[in-house]
Amino acid sequence: MKPIWRNTRFLAIPLALAAAVFGGCQTVDTTQPGTVGVDRDQRMMLSSADVDKAAAQAYQKAMQEAAKKGVLNRDAAQVQRVRAISSRLIPATAAFRKDAPSWKWEVNVISSPEVNAWCMPGGKLAIYTGLIEKLKVSDDELAAVMGHEIAHALREHGRERASQQAAQNAVIGIGAALLGIGDAGAGLVNIVADVTIGLPYSREFEVEADRIGVELAARAGYDPRAAVTLWQKMGQAGGGAPPEFLSTHPSPQNRQKDLADYAARVMPLYEAARKR
Numbered sequence: 001m002k003p004i005w006r007n008t009r010f011l012a013i014p015l016a017l018a019a020a021v022f023g024g025c026q027t028v029d030t031t032q033p034g035t036v037g038v039d040r041d042q043r044m045m046l047s048s049a050d051v052d053k054a055a056a057q058a059y060q061k062a063m064q065e066a067a068k069k070g071v072l073n074r075d076a077a078q079v080q081r082v083r084a085i086s087s088r089l090i091p092a093t094a095a096f097r098k099d100a101p102s103w104k105w106e107v108n109v110i111s112s113p114e115v116n117a118w119c120m121p122g123g124k125l126a127i128y129t130g131l132i133e134k135l136k137v138s139d140d141e142l143a144a145v146m147g148h149e150i151a152h153a154l155r156e157h158g159r160e161r162a163s164q165q166a167a168q169n170a171v172i173g174i175g176a177a178l179l180g181i182g183d184a185g186a187g188l189v190n191i192v193a194d195v196t197i198g199l200p201y202s203r204e205f206e207v208e209a210d211r212i213g214v215e216l217a218a219r220a221g222y223d224p225r226a227a228v229t230l231w232q233k234m235g236q237a238g239g240g241a242p243p244e245f246l247s248t249h250p251s252p253q254n255r256q257k258d259l260a261d262y263a264a265r266v267m268p269l270y271e272a273a274r275k276r
């Protein structure tokens with residue numbers, strides 16, 4: 001089922017409006033390269049503050065919707081397990097950006113057969129029970145998925161994706177000036193929800209999230225090689241819409257090789273974390 005706030009039809013005008021309101025374009029690199037060496041200039045038209053604020057609202061809305069359906073945090077043991085893993089991953093984010101450990105992180109579990117997980121900008125995570133149960137994930141594998149999703153938030157891929165859309169819409173020339181500014185905030189909430197959950201990220205973003213994800217897992221004391229077994233399981237699961245982390249990977253062999261290479265690279269971090 002597609003919630004109303006995932007409907008792309010509603011996006012064109014708010015995007016152009018957001019571009020006009022928040023204006024300008026800046027080139028940033030959101031994270032430190034870390035051991036895995038992710039380093040790429042990112043063009044942003046929207047500010048972090050605005051995107052994070054919108055994400056907080058979109059997340060609250062999604063969780064309220066889940067609560068209303070009775071699918072929010074139904075199994076206390078699962079919630080505790082997921083939050084125990086996030087509480088180790090979150091301090092590890094400091095290796096990529098100093099501000100991240102003090103973000104207002106939220107971690108919740110949704111009861112759904114979908115094999116999925118996502119993280120909205122600013123550190124708002126959702127893990128689906130379908131992922132935990134259907135794949136019978138180990139803690140190391142769960143840390144791999146969560147590390148990947150957290151990496152999207154650290155790299156501000158949601159903000160970058162929304163900025164790309166804003167730029168495209170601005171070129172099309174929708175008359176933002178004709179509209180009131182009042183809707184910009186609400187529009188951005190929809191955009192952020194959509195770029196996190198509704199639309200696939202580019203392959204480039206996925207590779208970055210994979211590499212940063214294995215390093216986060218290793219630094220948190222989770223075996224980074226679990227990313228490879230997890231993705232093997234995922235490839236076999238099949239059925240239904242592809243989960244966020246599989247959406248733009250036409251070549252699972254390349255991905256597994258890349259994950260294995262980078263897992264090997266961060267093994268010393270894992271060994272060091274285990275000794276602590």
Ligand SMILES: [Zn+2]
Pocket residue numbers: 148149152201205206209244245246
């Ligand atoms: Zn991803």
